[in-house]
Amino acid sequence: NKSANGKKKYTIGTDTSFPPFEYKKDSKYTGIDIELLEAIGKLEGFEVEFKPMDFGGLIPALQSGQLDGVIAGASITEERKKSVDFSDPYYESGLVALVNKGNSTIKTVKDLEGKRLVVKNGTAGAKFAEDNLKGKATIRVFEDSASTLKAVENNQADAAFEDYPVIAYTIKVNPNLNVKIGTEKLTNNEYGFMVKKGENKELLEKFNKGLKTLKENGEYQKIVDKYTK
Ligand code: GLN
Known part of the structure; x- marks a missing residue:
C-alpha cells in the first residue's frame, strides 16, 4: 500500500481503548502508542493507518493478513512468540487487580479465590487468571477494558485484571470513578510492537531503528511524559 506522496503505508491494528496508550480524545485517536508509531514513521519514511479493534481480535487479524503490524500495549510473552515477532521492548508494565473503592479485602491473588473476576479477552491478564484462578474464582471475559472497569464499579464483579x-492513568484522570488498585503488581512485563511471525521484517527493523533514535534524542521520553506526568 502506498500513500499519495509515494510513501509506504502500513495498516496497523490497535486496541479500541487502552489509555494512555491508545484512546479517543475529541474524536481523534491519540496516546503513547499512536504518537510513538507516528514519530517512528516520520523518521523511517512510512505512514500508518490505524485500525482499532477489540484486543482479542488483533493477533488473529495479523495472522490472516488484514494487518501489517499491531501496537496495542501488547505484552511480550513466550506464548505469543509462537505466532508473532516482537520489536524491542518499548514500555515496562505489569498486571494489577482493580477493585471497588469500598473493597478492603482483596490484596493478593489468593484473596480472589471464591470471588467474581472479570478479564479482557486475549490479554495476558486473561491468561494469568486462567493459569492461577481457574476453578477457584468465577472468571468472566469481556471484550474491552471499559466493560471490565464498569463491572467492578457497579459491583457486578469483585475485581478486574x-x-x-492503564488503570493508574484512568483513575488519575477520573478520580471520581468508584474503583481503586487493590493488589501489588502481580506480574512484570514489557510491551512490544508485533508483526506476523516471519513476515514484515523490514517494518520490524524500521520500528526498532526509529525507537532507538527516539530514545536517544529525548523524543521518546517527551511522548511518555506528556501522557504520564
Ligand atoms: N498488556 C496486556 C496484554 O498484552 C493488555 C493489552 C491490552 O489490553 N491492550 O495482554
Whole structure:
C-alpha cells in the first residue's frame, strides 16, 4: 500500500481503548502508542493507518493478513512468540487487580479465590487468571477494558485484571470513578510492537531503528511524559 506522496503505508491494528496508550480524545485517536508509531514513521519514511479493534481480535487479524503490524500495549510473552515477532521492548508494565473503592479485602491473588473476576479477552491478564484462578474464582471475559472497569464499579464483579499504567492513568484522570488498585503488581512485563511471525521484517527493523533514535534524542521520553506526568 502506498500513500499519495509515494510513501509506504502500513495498516496497523490497535486496541479500541487502552489509555494512555491508545484512546479517543475529541474524536481523534491519540496516546503513547499512536504518537510513538507516528514519530517512528516520520523518521523511517512510512505512514500508518490505524485500525482499532477489540484486543482479542488483533493477533488473529495479523495472522490472516488484514494487518501489517499491531501496537496495542501488547505484552511480550513466550506464548505469543509462537505466532508473532516482537520489536524491542518499548514500555515496562505489569498486571494489577482493580477493585471497588469500598473493597478492603482483596490484596493478593489468593484473596480472589471464591470471588467474581472479570478479564479482557486475549490479554495476558486473561491468561494469568486462567493459569492461577481457574476453578477457584468465577472468571468472566469481556471484550474491552471499559466493560471490565464498569463491572467492578457497579459491583457486578469483585475485581478486574488490568495493566498497572492503564488503570493508574484512568483513575488519575477520573478520580471520581468508584474503583481503586487493590493488589501489588502481580506480574512484570514489557510491551512490544508485533508483526506476523516471519513476515514484515523490514517494518520490524524500521520500528526498532526509529525507537532507538527516539530514545536517544529525548523524543521518546517527551511522548511518555506528556501522557504520564
Ligand atoms: N498488556 C496486556 C496484554 O498484552 C493488555 C493489552 C491490552 O489490553 N491492550 O495482554
